[in-house]
Amino acid sequence: MGIICGLGCGTQAVYDALRAGKPAIGTVRHLRTSHTELPVSEVAMSNEEMIEMLRLPSDRVVTRTPLLGMVAFQQAVKQSGLTDAVRTAFVNGTTVGGMEKSEQYYLDFFEGKHTEYIAAHDCGAGTEQIGRLFGHLDAMYTISTACSSATNALIMGANLIKSGKADAAIVGGTESLSKFHLNGFNSLMILDHEPCKPFDKNRNGLNLGEGAAYLVIETAESAQKRGATPLCELSGYANACDAYHQTATSPEGEGPFLAMTGALSKAGLKPADIDYINAHGTGTGNNDLCESVAIKRVFGDHVPPFSSTKSFTGHTTSAAGAVEAVISILSLTNGFIPANLNFSSAIEESGLTPVTKGVGDVELRHVMSNSFGFGGNDSSCIFSKIS
Amino acid sequence: MAVYIQSAAQITIQSPLCDDWFTSPIRREGRYFRSVEPDFKAFIDPMASRRMGRLLKRAIASAMTALDGYEAPLDAIVTGTGLGCIETTEKFLNAMLRDGEQALPPSFFMQSTHNTIGSVIAQRLKCHGYNNTFTHRGTSFDCALQDALAQFELNDISSALVCANDEMTEDYFQLFDQIGYWKAEEVTEAMFHHPTTEGSFAGEVSAAFLLNTQPTQQTLCRIEGLEVLFEPTDERFRQAVEALLGKADISREEVDAVVCGYNADRTNDEVYTRRLTPLFPQTTQIYYKHLFGEGFSASAMGYYVAATCLKRGEIPAHIRFKEGKTAQPKHILVYNHFQDKDHSIALLSC
Numbered sequence: 224m225g226i227i228c229g230l231g232c233g234t235q236a237v238y239d240a241l242r243a244g245k246p247a248i249g250t251v252r253h254l255r256t257s258h259t260e261l262p263v264s265e266v267a268m269s270n271e272e273m274i275e276m277l278r279l280p281s282d283r284v285v286t287r288t289p290l291l292g293m294v295a296f297q298q299a300v301k302q303s304g305l306t307d308a309v310r311t312a313f314v315n316g317t318t319v320g321g322m323e324k325s326e327q328y329y330l331d332f333f334e335g336k337h338t339e340y341i342a343a344h345d346c347g348a349g350t351e352q353i354g355r356l357f358g359h360l361d362a363m364y365t366i367s368t369a370c371s372s373a374t375n376a377l378i379m380g381a382n383l384i385k386s387g388k389a390d391a392a393i394v395g396g397t398e399s400l401s402k403f404h405l406n407g408f409n410s411l412m413i414l415d416h417e418p419c420k421p422f423d424k425n426r427n428g429l430n431l432g433e434g435a436a437y438l439v440i441e442t443a444e445s446a447q448k449r450g451a452t453p454l455c456e457l458s459g460y461a462n463a464c465d466a467y468h469q470t471a472t473s474p475e476g477e478g479p480f481l482a483m484t485g486a487l488s489k490a491g492l493k494p495a496d497i498d499y500i501n502a503h504g505t506g507t508g509n510n511d512l513c514e515s516v517a518i519k520r521v522f523g524d525h526v527p528p529f530s531s532t533k534s535f536t537g538h539t540t541s542a543a544g545a546v547e548a549v550i551s552i553l554s555l556t557n558g559f560i561p562a563n564l565n566f567s568s569a570i571e572e573s574g575l576t577p578v579t580k581g582v583g584d585v586e587l588r589h590v591m592s593n594s595f596g597f598g599g600n601d602s603s604c605i606f607s608k609i610s
Numbered sequence: 611m612a613v614y615i616q617s618a619a620q621i622t623i624q625s626p627l628c629d630d631w632f633t634s635p636i637r638r639e640g641r642y643f644r645s646v647e648p649d650f651k652a653f654i655d656p657m658a659s660r661r662m663g664r665l666l667k668r669a670i671a672s673a674m675t676a677l678d679g680y681e682a683p684l685d686a687i688v689t690g691t692g693l694g695c696i697e698t699t700e701k702f703l704n705a706m707l708r709d710g711e712q713a714l715p716p717s718f719f720m721q722s723t724h725n726t727i728g729s730v731i732a733q734r735l736k737c738h739g740y741n742n743t744f745t746h747r748g749t750s751f752d753c754a755l756q757d758a759l760a761q762f763e764l765n766d767i768s769s770a771l772v773c774a775n776d777e778m779t780e781d782y783f784q785l786f787d788q789i790g791y792w793k794a795e796e797v798t799e800a801m802f803h804h805p806t807t808e809g810s811f812a813g814e815v816s817a818a819f820l821l822n823t824q825p826t827q828q829t830l831c832r833i834e835g836l837e838v839l840f841e842p843t844d845e846r847f848r849q850a851v852e853a854l855l856g857k858a859d860i861s862r863e864e865v866d867a868v869v870c871g872y873n874a875d876r877t878n879d880e881v882y883t884r885r886l887t888p889l890f891p892q893t894t895q896i897y898y899k900h901l902f903g904e905g906f907s908a909s910a911m912g913y914y915v916a917a918t919c920l921k922r923g924e925i926p927a928h929i930r931f932k933e934g935k936t937a938q939p940k941h942i943l944v945y946n947h948f949q950d951k952d953h954s955i956a957l958l959s960c
Contacts (some may be wrong), residue, residue: 257711313840318723320745329703333781338788345692345906346724347747351951354840361846362838363952364753365746367694367724375742379757386760388838403703406711407719464687464741466732469720481738597720598729600741 224454225298226549227291228434228536229264233298238553241561244581246535248418248430253287254400255327261414263400264432264537266291284339286321287433289349291542292397295435296353303439304451305391307358312389314364314380315353316372316396318541320346323401349397361389367541370503371462371596372396373436374544377604378460380440390445395437395545404540405431411470419506419538420565421531422515422577429505432537436545438552455552458589458607459492461485465599471509476517478601479503479593483521486591486603494522496589497605499560501551502577503593504531505538510595515573530563530578544594544602551592551606559583613762613821615830615917615958619675621645621668621816622902622911627675632918635901635928638813639798642783643903645814661717662730663698665777668816669727670734673773676818677735685767686740687728688758690750690774692906694724697779727775740767748948749838750774751817751910755956756838758821769822774910778812786812791904793874801874802900802931810873813903817910819917831920834858834941834957841951847885851943854957858941865957866939867894867925869912871946873904881950894934896925896942909946913956916942920960 226233229247230240240247247264254265273290274281277297292315305311321344328337342348350365362383366376373396380392408414408431415428446453463485465478472478487494503514511531518526532550539546554560563577588608595601623643624631636646645668650659653671662670669689677684693699702718720726725743732741740761744753751774758770778786786792793801793809801807821833835857837850855862868890870882886895896919902911919925923938940960947953 317745326703326706329707332785332788335788341785341789345747346745347692347750347952350746360840363746363840364744364756364838365750366742367745368728368741368743369723369725379742379760382757382760382764382766386763388756388760402706402711403722404719406706406714407702407716407722409711410714410716410719412716462740462742464729464732464738466729466736466738468733469726469729477738596725597723598725598741599732600725600729600743 224302224438224549224552225295226436226546227266227294228539228546229266229432230536232294234549234553241535242559242581244562246564248537254402256402256405258405258409260416262418262430264430265400266433284343285352286324286343287399288317288319288323288397289352291399291433291435292349292353293356296437297356299393299437299439300357305439309445310361310390312362312380312383312392313354313360314366314376314392314394315350316366316376316541317346317349317398318367318369318372319398319401319404320344320349322403323399326402368600369596369598370540370543371594371600371602372541374594374602374604375462377548378462378602381457381460384442391439391441393437393439396542397435398433398539398541400431400433413507415506418565419534421504421506421534421563422511422570422575423566424568424570426506426508426511428507430537432539434536434539434542434546436542436549438548453609455555456607456609458605459486459490460604461489462602465601467599470597472513472595474513476513478599479514479517479595480520482601482603483517486605490605492589495525497527497591498587499554499590500527500529501547501590501592502529502531503595504533506533512570512572515570515575519573526575528560528578530561532561534564547592551590555587555590555606555608558585558587560585611762611765611823613759613823613833614825615833616820616822616828617676618819618830618914618917619672620914621648621672623813624901629918631901632926638901638903640796640811641792642812663695663721665695665697665775666727666730669731669773669775672816672818673731673771676820680820682769684735684737684739684769684771686758686761686770687732687737688754688770688772689728689743690754690907691724691727691745692747692750692776695721695726696782697777698722700779700781748906748909749952749954750906752838752946752954756836759836771818771820773818774907775816776814776905776907778814778905783812797874799900802872802897805874805876805879808875808877810875810904813905815902815905815907815911817914830917831958831960834959836954836956839953842953848889850955851889858957858959860941862889865890865893865941865943866937867896868943868945869896869898869916871899871909871912872897872931873899881947892934894930895932896929897931898929912944912946916944916958920958
C-alpha cells in the first residue's frame with residue numbers, strides 16, 4: 224500500500240504522525256484561494272517537487288490530483304512487488320480530476336491558451352497518467368462517488384477479481400484541494416474555521432484535506448504463486464445508498480447502516496467481532512449524528528472503539544476511503560488505535576465517545592472503515608488479520 | 611448467470627424515448643446537436659424540475675422509462691458519465707471566476723458532483739441498493755456495465771439499472787473544439803465512409819438499461835459477456851474476443867454483426883478496421899454515431915442499437931456500415947474504443 228497526505232509521504236511517516244498524535248491541519252500554502260482563514264490539510268510538497276521526485280519531464284502536462292496519485296501508486300506497487308506478469312486492473316477514485324488547473328485557466332481556454340490542460344480535466348485523464356507508471360495494465364476504471372470514491376474503487380477491484388475479470392487490482396483514490404470544491408463546501412456552510420471536532424457535541428464542520436492512497440489486492444492464490452506476503456485480508460465490504468438527500472444523510476442513517484451491516488454479512492462476522500471502527504466522522508453536524516445513530520443501530524450497546532482520523536488528515540474527499548483504508552491496515556498490523564482529536568463532550572442524542580488518545584499494544588483482528596459520500600453513496604469495508 | 615437487457619430507453623439527438631431512429635432516423639449532418647427533449651412533466655413535477663439541470667431531467671426521464679412497468683426490487687444503479695452535470699459545474703465555476711469566492715450558490719455545487727445523477731435516480735426510486743458512478747472518458751458506460759456484470763456473476767445482485775448520461779454545453783463544445791475533438795466543417799454521412807480528417811461531431815446521450823436474470827416477452831437480448839481492456843495488444847484483443855465467444859459457445863463465423871464506434875475521425879476509425887479485419891473479415895458492420903453523435907456517453911448507444919436489432923430481428927440499411935451476410939441477427943458484438951486506449955467489447959445474443 225502507498226499513501227501521501229498532510230501527515231506525510233509513505234506509510235511510516237503517516238503512522239509516526241498518528242502515533243505521536245500530531246495532526247496536519249494548518250493554513251493554505253499551495254492552493255490559490257482567498258479563503259486563507261479556513262484550515263486545511265495540504266500535502267507539503269509542491270507540484271514541482273512531486274514532478275522532480277517522480278522524475279517526470281519538467282514540462283509534463285499534469286495536475287496535482289494525478290501527481291499525488293502517482294506518488295502513492297508507486298509506493299503501493301513497489302511494496303507489493305506486483306508486475307504486469309499478473310493480469311492487473313487499476314480502479315481509481317477521484318472527483319476533482321484536473322479542476323485544479325481548469326479553474327486557473329478556464330477563461331484562457333476560450334482564448335486558445337493553456338489548452339493542453341483541457342484534456343487533463345476529466346477524471347479518467349488522471350487515472351491514465353497514474354496507471355502508466357505500471358508496466359501494462361489490463362484495464363482501467365475511474366469511479367467518482369464524491370467522498371466514498373476510493374472505497375467504491377476497492378469494492379469494484381475486489382468484485383473484478385472475484386468474478387475472474389482480473390487477477391490483481393490496484394485500487395484507491397486521489398484528490399487535490401481545489402478552489403472549486405473548497406468554495407463548494409464553503410457555500411454549503413459545512414467548513415469549520417477551527418480544526419474539526421469529529422463526534423463532539425460542539426462540532427462545527429469539516430476541514431478539507433488532500434492526498435492519495437492505493438492498495439494492491441489479489442487472491443490468496445495469486446499472492447502465494449508469486450511469493451508475496453499479504454498484509455491483511457479484505458474480509459467484507461458493502462455499498463448502499465441512503466437515497467434521502469443530495470448532501471445530507473437521513474436521520475436514521477439508513478445508508479450507513481446498510482453499508483456496515485452489509486460489510487459484516489459479507490465477512491461472515493458479528494458486530495462483536497469488530498475491534499475498531501475508523502469512522503467517516505467528518506465533523507459536520509449532520510454526518511456525525513447520523514453515523515452515530517447508524518453505529519448504535521448496528522452495534523447496540525457494545526460499540527467498539529472508534530475514531531475519526533480526519534482530525535489528523537482533514538477530509539481528503541475522494542481519496543478518504545483509501546487514506547483511511549491504509550490507516551485501518553496500519554492499525555490492524557501494529558495493534559494501534561489512533562485518536563479522534565479535539566473531542567471534549569459527546570453528542571447528546573447518541574452519547575458516544577470516541578477514542579481520544581492513541582492506544583497501543585492492542586490486539587486487533589477486524590477493523591471496519593466507513594466512507595460516506597454526497598448523494599448518499601455509502602460504503603464500508605472490513606480488514607482482518609490473516610488467520 | 612445469464613443477464614438480460616429487459617428494456618432500454620434513450621434521450622439523444624434522435625426522437626426521444628422511442629425507436630423512431632430505427633425506422634425513420636433524423637439525419638444529422640453538422641458539428642453540434644443538442645438532445646431532443648421529451649416533455650419532462652410526465653416524469654418530474656415542475657417545482658422540482660426548476661431546480662434541476664437538463665442532464666438530471668434527461669437521466670430521470672430515461673431511467674423511469676426503462677423501468678416502466680417494472681415492479682420487482684432493484685438491486686443496483688450504476689451510472690457512467692464522463693463529465694457529470696457539466697452545465698451546473700460551469701455555472702458554479704463561472705460564478706466563482708466572475709464574482710470571486712464569496713456568496714456562491716450551493717445548489718450549483720451540489721449538482722456538480724458526478725454521482726449526483728445516480729443518487730437522484732436512487733432518491734427518486736427510494737432504492738437503497740448498490741450505487742456507483744464511473745467517470746472514465748469514452749468508456750464510462752462500459753465500465754459501469756462491467757461493474758454490474760461482475761456482481762451478477764457473483765450472485766450479489768439479480769437486477770440493475772445501468773445508465774449513461776452526458777451533456778455537451780456550448781462552452782464545452784468550444785473547449786473540445788480547441789483540442790480537435792470536432793471537425794472544422796460540417797460532418798456528412800459520406801465522411802463516415804471515407805474519413806480523410808480528424809474529429810467528429812458532437813451529440814448528447816442519456817440512456818438507461820434495465821438488466822436482470824429472468825427472460826420475459828419484452829426481453830431485448832442476453833448479455834453474454836464484456837471485456838474492458840487498456841491498450842490491448844492484438845493478441846490480447848484476440849484472446850478477449852475468443853473468451854467472449856467461448857463462453858457463449860459460438861464461433862467467429864456465427865457472429866452476425868459487429869457494432870463499431872466509427873465517428874468519421876480518420877485515426878479513430880482506422881482502429882476498428884485494424885483490429886477487426888483479421889478476426890472478422892466478412893462480417894457485417896454496424897455504425898451508429900452518424901445518428902447519435904460523439905461524446906463520452908456515446909458508446910452506450912452501441913449497445914442500444916445492437917439490442918434493438920436483436921429484438922427486431924433485423925439490421926436496417928441505414929446503420930449498415932459494411933455488408934456481410936444478411937441473416938436474421940442472433941449474435942452481435944459491440945466494440946468501442948476511446949483513442950485506442952480504452953477498449954470494450956461485448957457479445958449480445960438473442
